[in-house]
Amino acid sequence: xxxxxxxxxxxxxxxxxxxxSRGLPRLEGHRRGADAVRTIVRHCRKxxxxxxxxxxxxxxxxxxxxxxxxxxxxxxxxxxxxxxxxIMDNGIRLVTIxxxxxxxxxxxxxxxxxxxxxxxxxxxxxxxALSYGAREEIVDAAKRVAADxxxxxxxxxxxxxxxxxxxxxxxxxxxxxxxxxxxxGELRLSNFLLWQAAYTELYFSExxxxxxxxxxxxAAIESYRRRDRRFGAVPGGHREELGGGAEALxxxxxxxxx
Ligand code: IPE
Ligand code: IPE
Ligand code: MG
Numbered sequence: 001x002x003x004x005x006x007x008x009x010x011x012x013x014x015x016x017x018x019x020x021s022r023g024l025p026r027l028e029g030h031r032r033g034a035d036a037v038r039t040i041v042r043h044c045r046k047x048x049x050x051x052x053x054x055x056x057x058x059x060x061x062x063x064x065x066x067x068x069x070x071x072x073x074x075x076x077x078x079x080x081x082x083x084x085x086x087i088m089d090n091g092i093r094l095v096t097i098x099x100x101x102x103x104x105x106x107x108x109x110x111x112x113x114x115x116x117x118x119x120x121x122x123x124x125x126x127x128x129a130l131s132y133g134a135r136e137e138i139v140d141a142a143k144r145v146a147a148d149x150x151x152x153x154x155x156x157x158x159x160x161x162x163x164x165x166x167x168x169x170x171x172x173x174x175x176x177x178x179x180x181x182x183x184x185g186e187l188r189l190s191n192f193l194l195w196q197a198a199y200t201e202l203y204f205s206e207x208x209x210x211x212x213x214x215x216x217x218x219a220a221i222e223s224y225r226r227r228d229r230r231f232g233a234v235p236g237g238h239r240e241e242l243g244g245g246a247e248a249l250x251x252x253x254x255x256x257x258x
Contacts, residue, residue, distance in 0.1 A: 006049065007049070007050060007173060008180075009173040010055065012185070013184040014185075014210070033214070036211075040212065047221075080111055084117075091125060093125050097170045099131040099136065101129060129192070134192055134195065176198070177200045179220065180192075181204075185205075
C-alpha cells in the first residue's frame with residue numbers, strides 16, 4: 001500500500017445541482033458547500049495531510065450571474081472570518097493561488113490578513129484556488145521566465161521543468177498533488193492544476209460537494225493507496241530493473257519514502 005497522500009487537491013463541484021434538486025436557490029448549495037469545506041479541512045488536518053488545495057472559484061466562474069458571484073464572495077469572506085481561529089489554532093497556513101487581485105476588496109483584505117497571520121504555521125498548507133485557471137497560471141509563469149531571460153538572469157537553455165515549475169504561483173506548495181478528487185460525477189479537470197497533475201492519481205466521486213463527508217475522503221484515500229504509481233516506469237519496479245528510468249525512480253522514491 002502507498003502511504004497516505006501528502007498533497008490532496010479537490011475540485012469541489014455540484015453545489016448548484018445539490019440546491020436545484022431540492023428546489024433551493026443555488027446559493028444555498030454554496031452555503032452548504034462551505035460547511036463541507038470545514039469538515040474536509042478538519043479531516044485532512046486530523047489525517048496529517050501536508051497540503052490541501054481546494055478549487056473554490058475558477059477564472060471562468062466570473063461568467064456566472066452577478067448575484068451568484070457576489071453571493072460566493074460574501075461566503076468566502078464569512079469563511080475567512082469563521083475559520084480564522086481554527087486555522088490558527090491548528091497550525092494551518094493559508095495560501096491562495098489564482099488572480100486574487102480580481103476579487104473584491106472586502107474578500108481580498110481578510111484573505112490577505114489570514115495569509116499573513118498564518119505564514120509561519122507549519123502543520124498543514126490550505127491552498128484556496130480563487131479566480132484560478134491553470135492555463136492562466138502557466139502563461140503567467142512563461143512571462144516571468146521570459147522576463148528573467150530578457151534581464152539576463154537566465155539563459156534559454158537553462159529553462160527546465162524545475163525552473164519553469166518554480167515560476168508557477170503554486171510553487172509555494174513544495175509537493176505536486178498526489179491525489180486529485182472531483183465530486184459530482186463530472187469527469188474533467190476544468191482548467192485545474194494542468195501542469196502539476198501530470199502524474200497525480202485521479203478519483204471521481206458521484207457525490208455532490210455539499211454531501212461529501214469525511215468517510216468519502218477516506219474512500220478516495222483508500223482507493224489511492226491501492227494504486228501502483230509507475231511514473232512511466234515498470235510495475236513495482238526496482239532500481240536495477242529500471243535502467244534509464246532514473247528520473248521516474250526518483251519521483252517514485254519520493255512518493256514511497258514519505
Ligand atoms: C461548484 O459547484 C462551486 C463553484 C464552481 C463555485 P457548482 O456551482 O459548479 O455546482 P453545479 O456544477 O452547477 O452543480
Ligand atoms: C470547476 O467547476 C470550478 C470549481 C469547482 C471552482 P465548474 O462547475 O466551474 O466546471 P465546469 O463548468 O462544469 O467545467
Ligand atoms: Mg459545476
